Amino acid sequence: MAATRSLEPQPSPAAAAPNTAMRELRGDRSPGEFATAIRRAAREIGEHVSCDARYVGRVEAGEIRCPNYAYERVFRHMWPDRSLQELGFAPRTAVRRRTGETAPSPASALGIGGVLLLNDSHHPDEENDDVRRRTFLSGGSTALAAVLGLDGPAEAATPRSDSVRTESDQSRPSRTEVTLSQLTLSGLPRQAAPPPRRVGAAEVRGVEQAVRDIRLLDDAHGADALFELAGQSLRSAYVLLNDGEYSAATERRLQAGAGELAISVGWLAHDSNRPADARSFYAEALATARMANDASLEAHVFCNSAFLARDAGRPREALRAAQAGQAAARRLDSDRLLSLLAMREAGGWALLQDRSACERALGRAYTLFDRGESEADPEWMSFFGEAEIAGLEAQCWSALGEWDRASERACRAIALQAPHFVRNRVLYTAELAHDRLGRGDLAGAAGHGSAAVLLLAEVRSARIRGMLADTAGHLRAHRTVPEVGAFLAEYDTAIAA
Known part of the structure; x- marks a missing residue:
């Protein structure tokens, strides 16, 4: 849904000033080579931008005064020590329209309280799509209903078991609930269901980008802060799938997007210690995959289900899921996917204490991995x-x-992990603390535990906190060891904060 733009005459903009900073950063590379580097950097953080030589030319000519949010994230990843202004762009507030210039039509009111659109973007709908996907993540079903022209809150049936929150949890509002209460409209009378609304490529892109954003935020911060918001996004996606009108091609993309979103929410449930909810979301995603005959989606579901079963101490289920995932993945010609599924299988064999089978699966996984992307x-x-x-x-x-x-191997994982993937660095460090404890190295376990605690404030993952709690519990009997005493003091302070 393209934004409605004002038909009033607008003042002629001043001539654009060339962006010399970006031209200097390009150096000897051609515009096409520079665009390739930007796309590669985007993939590193799970972002997708359609950068080409023409876009680079527009940036250097000063036609793009401020990049959209997707490009901004990529540029900050490429040059983390530079602000947008130091990259030659104008402040975002300087290129926003004043709210009084135009009265937005209902079709253009894409956010809570209205949206200020940027004048410059690579594609007319890119900034609009970015706002739309943020509505998915932060606005909940009511916000998405406003975007789509629906009459009231979306109530699409998505799997949510009664165990989402315990009774004690319900007695105290979370930060997520406070945010949602500010963004959604409650107490409205139920209205008759609106007629089916046409769903097109823009709405599907919103679902697909919501999945990317969830993954990116989870990589950086963990699942706890995202789970409820992502669940709202999922319900909104199923409103599109169940109540919209669309072409066959759009249906395929929408089914895949909704299924991937269900998997993402399932993973967030897993990482925030909601295993029953994770199983339910994965079951919904598997049903979507089977109905769509989508082998890629099916392999993804089984991959995550195997991981969940392993963490829950159900090795036979983990094996069955990993092997079913491999059967689906053989239809796709992706060695890396088969490698990951072989690693999931190896994890199941390890829990069953079958070393030979585990080593065979590990060997197969590395052989496939070494074939490359x-x-x-x-x-x-x-x-x-x-x-x-x-x-x-x-x-x-x-x-x-x-x-x-x-x-x-845990040391190697830490050494190889990119610094901005904070969640995984904490995970590997917590695992290393556990492994050092297993070998009887109390000081080493405490040292790595302390390193994990230092990063814990940046990551909200109940699963990782549980790992550290287990290590701390085993070390408490040895608090007279100086390193152990220091770790326990740091850990207790962090948990109490």
Whole structure:
């Protein structure tokens, strides 16, 4: 849905000043080579931008005074020590329209309280789409209903078990609930269902980008702060799927997007210690995959289900899910996907204490991994690099009681992990503390535990906190060891904060 633009005469803009900062950063590279570097950087953080030589030319000519949010995230990733102004762009507030210039039509009111649109963007709808996907993430079903022209809050049926929050949890509002209460309209009378609304490419892009944003935020901060908001996004996506009108091509993309969103919410449930909810969301995603005959989506569901089963101590279920995922993935020609599923299988064998079967699965996983990336690799697999495969191998050796090998692989995972993926750095460090404890190295366990605690404030993951709590619990009997005493003091302070 393209934004409605004012038909009133507008003052002629001043001539654009060239962006010399970006031209200097391009250096000897051609505009096409520079665009390729930007797209590569976007993939590193799970973002997608359609950057080409023409866009680079517009930036350098000063036609794009301020990039949209997607490009801003990519540029900040490429040059983290520079602000937008230091990159030659104008402040975002300087290029926004004044709210009094035009009265937005209902079709253009894409956010809570209205939206200020940027004058400059690579594609006329890019900034609008960015606002739309933020409505998915932060506005809940009522906000999306406003975007789509629906009459009231979306109440699409999505799997939510009664165990989402305990009775004690319900007695105290979370930060997420406070945010939602500010963004949604409650107490409105139920209205008759509106006629079906046409759903097109813009709405599908909103669903797909919501998935990317959830993954990016989870990589940086963990699941706890995202779960409720992402659940609202999922319900909104199923409003589109169940109540909209669309072409066959749009239906395929919408089913895939809704299924991927269900998997993302399932993962957030897993990482925030809601295993029953995770199973329910994965079941919804699997049903969507089967109805759409989508092998990629099906393989993804089974991959995550195997991980969940392993963490829940159900190794046979983990094996079945990993093997079913491999059967689906063989239709896709992605060695990296098959490698990850083989690692999931290895984790199941490790829990069953079958070392030979585990080693065979590990060998198969590394053989497939070493074949490299391909165009057939699913977008969601961007996390699966050398750091991740080393971390998964460390978990296998830990389950088998091979503490030295587990420690070595966990150290490798930490060394290989990019600094901005804070959540995974904390995870691998917490695993290393556990492995050092397993080998009887109390001081080493405490040292790595302290390193994890330092990063804990940046990550909200109940699963990681649970790992550190387990390590702290085992170390309390040894608090007279200086390193252990220091770790326990730091840990207790962090938990109490």
